[in-house]
Amino acid sequence: MNQEPEQKQRLEMRLRELADRRREILSLPPEKALARIINERQPLPLVHSFPEEDFYFLIHDIGLGDSIELLGMASDRQWEYLFDAEIWHRDHVLLPAVTRWMSLLMKADPDRLIRWAAHGKVDLTEYYLFRNIEVAVREHDQDPADLGDGFVTEDDVFYVRFRDLPPRPDSDSGDGEDRETFLSGFLKRLSDYDHIRYQQILLESASIIPAEAEEELYRLRNVRRAEKGFQPAEEAVGIYQPILPDALRHMPRKVIAFPEPDAVRLPVPLYPASVLEGDNLFTRALATIDGAGILGQLQTEFAGLCNQILSADQQVIRDRGELRQVVRKACGYMSIGLDALTDGATEEKTTGRAASLIKNYPLFQIFRTGYGQALELKWRAERWFRESWLRSRELPLSFWGEEWLGVLGGLLIKKPLFFDNYETGKIYREFESVADIRRTAAVLDEIVAADTLFGLTDLPTQAPTDRMVIWQNWLLTLWAREQIGLEPGVFSIPLNRFRPFFRDLWTGEGSHRTIRDTVRTDFLNWLSHKTGLPDHEVSLRLGNRLEALFRAVESEYGPVADKDLDPRYVPHFLLA
Numbered sequence: 001m002n003q004e005p006e007q008k009q010r011l012e013m014r015l016r017e018l019a020d021r022r023r024e025i026l027s028l029p030p031e032k033a034l035a036r037i038i039n040e041r042q043p044l045p046l047v048h049s050f051p052e053e054d055f056y057f058l059i060h061d062i063g064l065g066d067s068i069e070l071l072g073m074a075s076d077r078q079w080e081y082l083f084d085a086e087i088w089h090r091d092h093v094l095l096p097a098v099t100r101w102m103s104l105l106m107k108a109d110p111d112r113l114i115r116w117a118a119h120g121k122v123d124l125t126e127y128y129l130f131r132n133i134e135v136a137v138r139e140h141d142q143d144p145a146d147l148g149d150g151f152v153t154e155d156d157v158f159y160v161r162f163r164d165l166p167p168r169p170d171s172d173s174g175d176g177e178d179r180e181t182f183l184s185g186f187l188k189r190l191s192d193y194d195h196i197r198y199q200q201i202l203l204e205s206a207s208i209i210p211a212e213a214e215e216e217l218y219r220l221r222n223v224r225r226a227e228k229g230f231q232p233a234e235e236a237v238g239i240y241q242p243i244l245p246d247a248l249r250h251m252p253r254k255v256i257a258f259p260e261p262d263a264v265r266l267p268v269p270l271y272p273a274s275v276l277e278g279d280n281l282f283t284r285a286l287a288t289i290d291g292a293g294i295l296g297q298l299q300t301e302f303a304g305l306c307n308q309i310l311s312a313d314q315q316v317i318r319d320r321g322e323l324r325q326v327v328r329k330a331c332g333y334m335s336i337g338l339d340a341l342t343d344g345a346t347e348e349k350t351t352g353r354a355a356s357l358i359k360n361y362p363l364f365q366i367f368r369t370g371y372g373q374a375l376e377l378k379w380r381a382e383r384w385f386r387e388s389w390l391r392s393r394e395l396p397l398s399f400w401g402e403e404w405l406g407v408l409g410g411l412l413i414k415k416p417l418f419f420d421n422y423e424t425g426k427i428y429r430e431f432e433s434v435a436d437i438r439r440t441a442a443v444l445d446e447i448v449a450a451d452t453l454f455g456l457t458d459l460p461t462q463a464p465t466d467r468m469v470i471w472q473n474w475l476l477t478l479w480a481r482e483q484i485g486l487e488p489g490v491f492s493i494p495l496n497r498f499r500p501f502f503r504d505l506w507t508g509e510g511s512h513r514t515i516r517d518t519v520r521t522d523f524l525n526w527l528s529h530k531t532g533l534p535d536h537e538v539s540l541r542l543g544n545r546l547e548a549l550f551r552a553v554e555s556e557y558g559p560v561a562d563k564d565l566d567p568r569y570v571p572h573f574l575l576a
Helices: 003-026 030-038 043-049 052-062 068-073 076-086 095-108 110-120 122-132 175-193 195-205 210-226 233-240 245-249 281-287 292-313 320-341 347-360 363-386 397-411 434-455 471-484 495-503 517-531 535-557
Strands: 133-137 158-162
Touching (some): 003 030, 003 043, 030 043, 030 068, 043 068, 052 320, 068 095, 076 210, 095 110, 095 175, 110 122, 110 195, 122 133, 122 210, 133 195, 158 175, 158 195, 175 195, 233 292, 245 320, 281 320, 281 347, 292 347, 292 363, 320 347, 320 434, 363 397, 363 434, 397 434, 397 471, 434 535, 471 495, 471 517, 471 535, 517 535
Antiparallel strands (some): 133 158
16 A cells, blocks of 8 residues: 555656756757767666657757667657658648658667558558559459559569659759668568558558548647647737737736646756746746746746747747747747836836736737737838828838838838847847837837928929938938029039038038037028928927937048048938
């Protein structure tokens, strides 16, 4: 009677040991992780204990060629997960991928692969054979030559011939040879394993309806993937459906189970949590949560969130670097959502409230709240653009210059992105913090203000097609032409007429020259006259950008003498 508690205790201890070893192995470099597993006294239970997602990333980190021994020790469910992840493109089976993975498993454990294909994955095996071979059954009095060229047989009854596959642009010339080599060995081993079963599979494969077979394979694959958060793309895209902060607060709360400290737990996927990095509200809130049970459930939930994002984006990832980008995306929108839900309280209170929100609301709903903040910027940009002065004048977005064009380009696409301008090595990236949202919103405010201000004027916008016109050189050129006494229009200013105007801009000597205050005032008065608004109103709407424009002119041309002006290097004015 005392044996059952003792057995349970030993089981719990063994599971904890396996969990600790998995965590240690996943923290090692790939080559050391492989050696660590192989050198285990009992490597098979350790390999079987890996969640399928972690095993998938582990063998890709190590390299498929070096992971043959691990593949031989993997469980059937781990094999099935590999096939579910690798052999599909949308709702179609990739036959070369099936060949590749079956070849790997043939090298890892040929006898087990044959058993698995003959009994565990019969539907996939028959569909794969239908697409790759023709089957003919010879009658007892039929001459084999009557069947045609290219047929081979194992028993002089069932004859097979390889089908010609259509060429693929991404394949090399050796694909067909590899396929025939594998299939010849596979069919030979299947015949040797159980000849009656071999004949059944060949006969059934010749009579399947391929569209129905592939659809059923896809349905079953989606059921298995959905259990791990990989929903079909048309369903997973719901992760991008926004939720308002007030609406989330009235939604049902999730239930967190509080297991006993020594309770047996299912293996938790560690890879997504292992690449969590950076200082953001989500990671700070996680750091304040105690309890291995709660953290384990949150890890599982976070892995499911990352999987749903991958499904929605129809993205296949195979290494930590690619996974890290998905994790950063999830963390970023989680942090934005948490900030929106905490109403910008003090940092200490915000972190505490964020931790409470993580424990009380599903992570995917907090993600949707954060993504909604980015979508709101996108919708605002689209509403403005439809009625904008820019569009009414049929001007391109490039009219707003590099920075503003970059921000608008990130907002006017299907899924909004943050214009990073290569600050972190990329021109665009996902929004990662509420600071990104506020920075983009501030720039959008300036664009809308400038567009509204220019819409109050009747300034011409027709310009020569051989010149790059942006709002800065458009505005400065129109102002300069009027100051010089030239006819209004977006035309190049003759250099001999521009030099006296250029000399009058400056005060000071040498490289310390600055634009005179009277010049700034004259420009503001000119723009005020064109818009019909008082000076202070123009300054309130666009003052910061206009001041930045004059600082840029000072920086570029302050040290330049008027005799050294070259129209090719004066982008702020259109010069002939």
